[in-house]
Amino acid sequence: MIGIVDYGLGNLTSVAGAVEKVGHEPVVTADPETLSWAEKLILPGVGAFGDGMANLRDRGLVEPLTNLVHGAGKPLLGICLGFQLIARSSREFGDHEGLGWIDAHVVRLTPDDPGLRVPHVGWNELHQARTCVLFDGVPDDALFYYVHSFHMEVDDDGLVVGRCPYGGPVVAAVQAGTVYAVQFHPEKSQQHGLTLLRNFLDKG
Amino acid sequence: MLRKRLITVLTFNNGTLFRTKLFQPDYRYTHNFVDAWSIDEIVILDVTRPGQGERRNFLDVVTRFAHDCFVPLAVGGGIRSLDDVRELMAAGADKVVVNTGAVERPDLITEIARQYGSQCVVLSIDARRNDDGYEVVSHFASRPTGHDPAEWAVRGEALGAGEVLVTSVERDGALQGYDLALARHVAEAVTIPVLILGGAGSWKHFADGFAAGASAACTQNIYHFTESAIASAKKYLAKQGVPVRI
Structure with a gap:
């Protein structure tokens, strides 16, 4: 079972649909207990950083997720806002503290x-800077x-x-x-996205 | 390099697919399908006139589409409130397209952007030529609003829209090419991506639209969009030096 963290932001339907498509059983939930039983977790999300953290806090998810993922090493894939939330902080509409699982900061895009x-x-x-299991066959x-x-x-x-x-260069993937x-x-x-997702679920 | 996008726009009347000409239904091409493996994005719009059908029928279409859609899906038509947005997001939309609802109540754009992020809001602008240039029209292009499309786009961007979809009412279904002056007028005014719709009839029209500043060229004349047609359009564009996803 793959736990998709529901913190009230973003299109969880499409993430769940893609997980199903590559042969896994998605469960969309905000329940820490259920998430602890999942083999792997996906932290999706679109929207603003501040709202994302506030929603995670309101649902009491910050500590359980940090313990499960950062502490116990349960594999997690962050997508889009879920990618940014693992940083220490963001400057999107004010200064916000993130999950802080990696030393990184989120700032506005200012293309040269x-x-x-x-x-x-x-x-x-997606330029592959290093070898990563996500990229097998991509x-x-x-x-x-x-x-x-x-x-x-x-x-x-x-x-x-x-x-x-x-x-x-814009950071597109971290491990x-x-x-x-x-x-x-x-x-x-499409196909590359599904391959990458399958890699995470099968080998990540 | 960011690729220029080709987007298919599908219009539904009470759950039935059709295309439009001059904003009126034209049911000749209902049997075609979208080749989800080469199109870059899909927009589906509910154009059911008020009182002429059930919203449920459209929501069913969105749910069916979203289930096997692994490209971004933008959905619009009849959105007036956050509740309408929530319903479409739950059905599987990745973004929503607002038009008349935003003309009536511009704060709607901000409300959606606050809740779901700017990337979730596409401001759709229907424009008609007039003596002074262009005018935004609402309510299925039946009501003049007095706004200039570029000014309305700039305001929409400030209110939180992430993309603008500009449709030329006169070119709808005409196959004679996009209204390039309109595309340029809006694209030069905003910094967010501009999508154009109305008038594409050949692959060259796409290239012209991109040259006029569009980030995406949309078409709802699905007659052309069989599996090989999209690939063929992209091959043509690549030859013209337009960066596209093959």
């Missing part, structure tokens, strides 16, 4: 080319669907496994032990 629009919406490359520079206005700056370059070019997180939406990135 003024012709590039924000939000960054659409299909862009060609380098395969296209994934991105949609975000903020991006993550990671202190330890060694955690960055994938980048995407958008007016300079810290059993914590995996991606800025793009694998559940909306």
Whole structure:
């Protein structure tokens, strides 16, 4: 059973649908007990960082998730906002504290080319900076669907496994032990997205 | 490099797929399907006139579509409140498209953006040519609003819209090409991505639209969009130097 963390933000239906598509049983829940029984966790989410953390706190999920994932090493895949929430902090609409599982900070996208629009919406490359089990069978520079206005700056370059070019390199995928997180939406990135998701669920 | 997107827009009347010409139903092409494996994104709109059908029928369509849709799915038509948005998100929408609801009550854009993020709100603007340039029309293009589409787009961006979809009413179903002046007018005014709709009839029209500043070219003339047609359009665009996802 794969636990999809429901903290009231984002399209959980499509994440659950993609998990099912690659042969696993998704359970969408905000119950820490149920999440503790899951083999693996997915932290999805779209929306604002501050709301995301507030919702996790309101549902009493910050501590259980931190214990399960950061402490006990249960594999987790963060997607989009779920990717950003594992950082220490964000400057999206004020200063917000994140889950702090990796030394990283979330700041506004400021592409060096003024012709590039924000939000960054659409299909862009995933350049594989390091070997990562998520990328098995995914060609380098395969296209994934991105949609975000903020991006993550990671202190330890060694955690960055994938980048995407958008007016300079943008961190697109990180791995810290059993914590995996991606800025793009694998559940909306057709065959490569499904492959990546399957890799996490089967091998992550 | 970010790719230019090709988006299929599907309109539903009381749960039945059809296309429009000059904003009126035209049922000739209902049997076609969307090739979900080469299209970059799908927009589905409920264009059922008030009192002419059941919302449930449309929600069923969204649920069916979303189940096997592994590209982004934007859904619109008749959205007036956060409750309407919640219903569509629960049915599997990734983004919502607001038009008349935002004209009537611009704060709707902000409410959705606060709850779901800007990336979730597409402001759809229907524009008609007039003596001074262009005017935004609402209520299925039946009511003039007095707004200039570029000004309304700028305001929409400030209110929290993440993308703008600009439709030329005169070009709807005309197959003679996008209204490029309209595309440029809006694309130059905002910093968020601009999607254009209305008038595409050949692959060259897509290239023209991208050159005018569009981030995505939309079409609802699904007659052209069989499996090989999308691939063929993208091959053409790649040859023209337009970055597309093949």
